[in-house]
Amino acid sequence: MSIAKPGSRIAGREIHDARETITERLLVLLSRYREASIAVVAILLVIYFQIGSHGGFLSPQFMSVVLRDTGRLGLIAVAQVMLMITGEIDLSVSGTFSIAPYMMVLMSIAWGAPLWLGATVGIAIGVFVGLINGVVTVRLRVPSLITTVGTLFLLQGIVVSIYNSQPIIAPVEEPFNAIFGESLADPASSALTWRALTAFTPFAWTVIVVAVLGVVLNRTSFGLHTIATGSNLIGAREIGIRTDLIKIYNFMIAGGCAALAGVINTAQFTSADPQAGSPFLTLQAIAAAVIGGTSLIGGSGTVVGALIGAFVVATLNNGLVMVGAQATVSDIYLGIAIVASMILSVQVDRLRTRRRK
Amino acid sequence: MIGEDFAPVKPDAAVVLEMSHISKSFGPITALVDVSIKLRQGEVLALVGDNGAGKSTLIKIVSGFHQPDAGTITVKGKPTRFASPREARAQGIETVYQDLALIGELSVYHNMFLGREYHKRVLGLSLLDNSKMRALAQTHLDTLGIAIPNVNATVDRLSGGQRQCIAVARSIYSSPSILVLDEPLAALGVRESAHVIGLIQNLRRHRQVSVVLIVHNYNQIFEVCDRINFLHAGEIVFDAETSQTSEEELIRIVRSGLGRGAVAGAAAGVGSGPR
Numbered sequence: 292m293s294i295a296k297p298g299s300r301i302a303g304r305e306i307h308d309a310r311e312t313i314t315e316r317l318l319v320l321l322s323r324y325r326e327a328s329i330a331v332v333a334i335l336l337v338i339y340f341q342i343g344s345h346g347g348f349l350s351p352q353f354m355s356v357v358l359r360d361t362g363r364l365g366l367i368a369v370a371q372v373m374l375m376i377t378g379e380i381d382l383s384v385s386g387t388f389s390i391a392p393y394m395m396v397l398m399s400i401a402w403g404a405p406l407w408l409g410a411t412v413g414i415a416i417g418v419f420v421g422l423i424n425g426v427v428t429v430r431l432r433v434p435s436l437i438t439t440v441g442t443l444f445l446l447q448g449i450v451v452s453i454y455n456s457q458p459i460i461a462p463v464e465e466p467f468n469a470i471f472g473e474s475l476a477d478p479a480s481s482a483l484t485w486r487a488l489t490a491f492t493p494f495a496w497t498v499i500v501v502a503v504l505g506v507v508l509n510r511t512s513f514g515l516h517t518i519a520t521g522s523n524l525i526g527a528r529e530i531g532i533r534t535d536l537i538k539i540y541n542f543m544i545a546g547g548c549a550a551l552a553g554v555i556n557t558a559q560f561t562s563a564d565p566q567a568g569s570p571f572l573t574l575q576a577i578a579a580a581v582i583g584g585t586s587l588i589g590g591s592g593t594v595v596g597a598l599i600g601a602f603v604v605a606t607l608n609n610g611l612v613m614v615g616a617q618a619t620v621s622d623i624y625l626g627i628a629i630v631a632s633m634i635l636s637v638q639v640d641r642l643r644t645r646r647r648k
Numbered sequence: 649m650i651g652e653d654f655a656p657v658k659p660d661a662a663v664v665l666e667m668s669h670i671s672k673s674f675g676p677i678t679a680l681v682d683v684s685i686k687l688r689q690g691e692v693l694a695l696v697g698d699n700g701a702g703k704s705t706l707i708k709i710v711s712g713f714h715q716p717d718a719g720t721i722t723v724k725g726k727p728t729r730f731a732s733p734r735e736a737r738a739q740g741i742e743t744v745y746q747d748l749a750l751i752g753e754l755s756v757y758h759n760m761f762l763g764r765e766y767h768k769r770v771l772g773l774s775l776l777d778n779s780k781m782r783a784l785a786q787t788h789l790d791t792l793g794i795a796i797p798n799v800n801a802t803v804d805r806l807s808g809g810q811r812q813c814i815a816v817a818r819s820i821y822s823s824p825s826i827l828v829l830d831e832p833l834a835a836l837g838v839r840e841s842a843h844v845i846g847l848i849q850n851l852r853r854h855r856q857v858s859v860v861l862i863v864h865n866y867n868q869i870f871e872v873c874d875r876i877n878f879l880h881a882g883e884i885v886f887d888a889e890t891s892q893t894s895e896e897e898l899i900r901i902v903r904s905g906l907g908r909g910a911v912a913g914a915a916a917g918v919g920s921g922p923r
Contacts, residue, residue, distance in 0.1 A: 510775045512765045515758055519751040526749035529713055531734035531763045590753045 326596045329583055329632075333603050340610035348613060351490075357605050358494035359472075359559065363552050365497045365601035367576035368583070369504050369594045370548030374541045375580060376508075377534075378521040378589030379435040381424060381542060384549035384576065386446025387417045388568030391550035392557030393450050396461045406467045410554045417550025418543045420446065425539030435542075443570065450565045458564040461557050471496070471558030493555045497598065500548060504594045517541060521589030578625065579604045582632040603628065654852055656891065657874050661688040662724070664858045665710070665741075665826055670719035672705055679705040681882040683719075687826065690855030692848065694869045694890075695862045696898075697879035703862045704746060706879065707828045710860065711743035712736035724825070737763065742824035746831050746862075748815040752804030756796055757785035759803050760818050792817050792847060809840035816847055820857070827851065828860045833868060841868075848872050866895050 340348040347353055367384050374381055394416055395409030424442055428435040472492035508514035519527040520534045527534050549568075557563045583600030585592030604625060611621040665687040672680040680702045687693050695703050708714045709721070712730030721728050723739055730736040733743070750759050758765075758781070766777040766784075785799045794813045796806070803811060812835060819827055829848070833841045849872060851857045863869050869876060870890050876898065878886035886901055893901075 506773075506775070511773075512767070512776065515754065515762065515765065515776065518753055519762060522751045522753040523749070526745075526747060526751060527762075529711070529733055529743070529745050529747075529749040531712075531732060531737050533732070533734070 326584065326593055326599060329596055329599045329603065333599050333606065336603060336606050336610065340606065340614060343614035344610070348610060353609070353613065355490040357602070357609050358491055360605035360608065361598070361602045362494040362497040363556055364572070364576050364579050364604055365494075365598045366500055366552040366555070367549050367572065368579040368597040368601050369497070369501050370545040371576055372580045372583070372585045372592045372594050372597045373504060373508060373517060374538075374545045375577075375585050375587065376517050376521045376589060376592045377538050377541050378524065379428060379538055379542070380577070381421070381435065381439045381545045381549075382570070382573050383420065383424060383439040383442040383446060384545060385568035385570050385573040386443045386450070387420050387546050387549040388553040388556070388572060389565055390420075390446050390450045391417050391553040392461070392563045392567075393453065393459070393565060395554060396459045396557065396563040397453070399462050400459065406462070406464045406558075410467075413554050414547055414550045417546040417548075417553075419546070420550075421543035421546025422539065424546065425542030428542070429535045429538050443573075447565075447568075454565070456565055458562050458566075461561045461563055463561050468558050468561065471555045493559060496551070496555055497601075500551070501594050501598045504544075508594060513537070513540070518590060522591070575604055575625075576601070578629045582628060584632075587633075654849075654874075655855070657688055657691045657855070661690060663687065663722075664689050664724055665860075666722040667706075667710070668720050668722070670706070670709060670716045670721075672702075672709065672714060672716050678882055680709075680716075683879070683882065683884055685860075685877055685884065687858050687860060689858055690852070691875060692852050692859040692861060692873045694873035694876045695860060695879060696864075696866075696869065696876055701879045702882045703879055704830055707743065707830055707860060707862065708745075710736070710826075710828050711741060711745075713743075734763065737822075740822075740825040741828065742819040742822065742826070743828040744815045744819045744830060744832055746834070748811055750803045750811055750815055753802055755802055756789075756799040756806070756814060757782045759814060760785040760788070760799075760821060762818075764822070788821055789814075789817055792820075793843070808835045809837060812836055812840065812844065816844055820847070820851070824857060826858050826860070830862045831864065832861070833863065833865065845872055866898060869898075870895055 337348065344353075348357075367388065371381060371384065391413030392410075393413075395406060395413040398404040398409040398412060399406055420442060424435065424439050427433050428438045469489050470492065472489050508517065516527065516532045516534075516537050519530075519532055520537045524534055553568065556567060579600035580592065580597045581587065581600070582603055583593060583596030583598070585597060607624050607628065608621050611624060612618050663686050666685075668684045670680055670683045671678075683702070683706060685693070685695075685706070695706065697703050705714060709716050712733040712735050715729070715731070721730070723741070728739065730739070730741075736743070751762065754762070757778075761781045761784075766780045767774045768777040768780070769775075782799055789796055789799070792813075794810075794817055796810060796814065803814065806814070812832060816829070816832060819829075832844050832848075836844060845868065848859065848861070851859060852872065852874075861873060863873070873890050875889050876886065876893070877884050878898075878901075886898075888898075
């Protein structure tokens with residue numbers, strides 16, 4: 292900030308400063324209403340694709356696809372937000388996303404266990420993976436970036452070696468599948484039948500989880516201590532917050548949510564694919580969290596923002612294909628969106644630290 | 649307020665905190681060697697020493713942040729061992745750390761109640777009672793005469809002085825029996841210093857709270873403290889009541905390396921002491 296431009300005169304500086312305060316005010320507003328600003332982006336994208344696709348984008352059939360992807364990404368992203376607020380990250384979520392439903396389906400096929408039981412076990416596995424990630428990171432002081440890359444390979448290795456890397460057809464059980472959702476809205480049925488609505492239940496699950504985690508983050512001591520842990524680790528410890536436990540719990544939440552997302556995904560597609568959770572999924576979820584306004588240095592983040600971020604990512608992925616772009620082109624836009632939101636995020640963080648002085 | 653006379657601490661006042669033969673090392677670095685301090689009811693004890701003398705380590709042992717390698721801690725006659733700051737706080741020991749331990753992203757009132765939040769039941773869930781905490785924080789700050797424009801503001805938007813005041817206000821909110829202050833005046837301007845000194849004087853006047861205070865400024869020691877312990881290279885080398893000594897004497901003693909167990913190099917780093 293103190294770098295003076297060569298040749299700048301005092302008068303010019305004053306103008307420069309005045310403009311800077313306007314920029315600063317804008318950044319302050321953005322930091323305060325992160326969700327609102329990303330919501331504006333989301334709405335603009337929807338309008339653009341709605342026009343570009345001649346009204347096809349907002350059809351129930353297409354929305355079921357966008358919201359299915361939003362739900363899957365959003366569920367992983369919101370749990371990641373809690374963890375990122377503590378200053379940690381979990382890159383193993385895509386491994387958990389694969390292994391949880393795989394266990395569910397194997398239990399069903401091998402032992403005839405009902406899917407709800409397998410789903411419970413699968414989610415418990417996800418929570419357990421989170422526990423391992425948390426304990427190794429916090430107690431053994433391995434950076435979470437490394438710990439979770441390790442567990443990612445470990446989980447991926449386990450899941451592909453169980454069944455020769457083959458997808459397994461999942462048995463269909465009602466009401467299990469109806470509760471967790473159909474893969475697509477049936478174009479033949481009208482939008483308001485039960486079958487058509489179940490195409491949106493995966494998204495509804497995510498909305499429920501977002502609501503719960505939103506309350507946890509903003510209205511409970513656990514949420515307060517989560518923010519404190521990420522914002523000022525030593526200070527939080529000094530005041531008596533058990534920062535290690537807070538981190539471990541958030542790793543467990545992240546693992547549990549990734550497992551739930553995997554179970555829902557398998558219920559939708561009635562198939563457990565060991566390749567379903569590619570590491571790309573993790574990265575997209577983190578992108579969704581960051582686009583939604585979560586800081587990578589910890590201390591701040593919003594779960595609602597992450598859900599909207601997931602919607603933006605899903606809209607870009609699907610909308611660009613719909614308006615006739617190559618599937619690969621959407622990655623270009625996604626890349627730009629990530630970098631742009633990171634620049635914004637870093638600027639807002641920098642502004643905040645500068646304001647501290 | 650300067651020069652105000654305080655009733656001296658009674659010689660038979662109970663010892664509320666006694667640390668005996670405390671040693672602490674961090675790997676190869678020895679921070680404290682066989683340090684013993686006594687704090688009596690209502691006393692304000694100054695802990696003086698150079699940077700690196702072990703003051704902060706000592707108070708972090710009192711506050712439960714560090715655990716001693718050897719030695720015993722007795723609080724109100726009971727031998728105690730704090731595994732964490734949480735346990736020390738539960739026993740009525742509050743600490744204002746040098747870094748203040750405030751959370752920049754949280755509001756003033758959340759910081760005030762961090763670790764001991766108020767809750768209300770909503771649909772069977774235990775949720776934060778923000779309106780209660782907000783009101784209590786405001787009342788508490790008003791009582792202390794600390795002007796914070798808005799208790800909803802996040803702490804990172806406040807000035808250094810305001811933050812220091814909030815940290816001190818938080819530490820005395822729960823009426824602790826022992827208060828530990830690590831350089832509470834370090835980052836303050838003249839007016840803000842006077843305010844914090846006023847808060848300490850007020851505690852001292854009522855003799856309800858016993859205070860351990862780390863200070864660098866020798867003026868301030870004689871202004872607010874009853875007794876001085878000088879810590880050098882991990883050992884207490886001088887222990888006297890402020891009424892029995894003077895600023896000049898303290899400086900002379902410290903410079904000449906006198907005092908119990910004085911180390912040869914005691915005088916070397918002292919020049920940096922009074923700022």
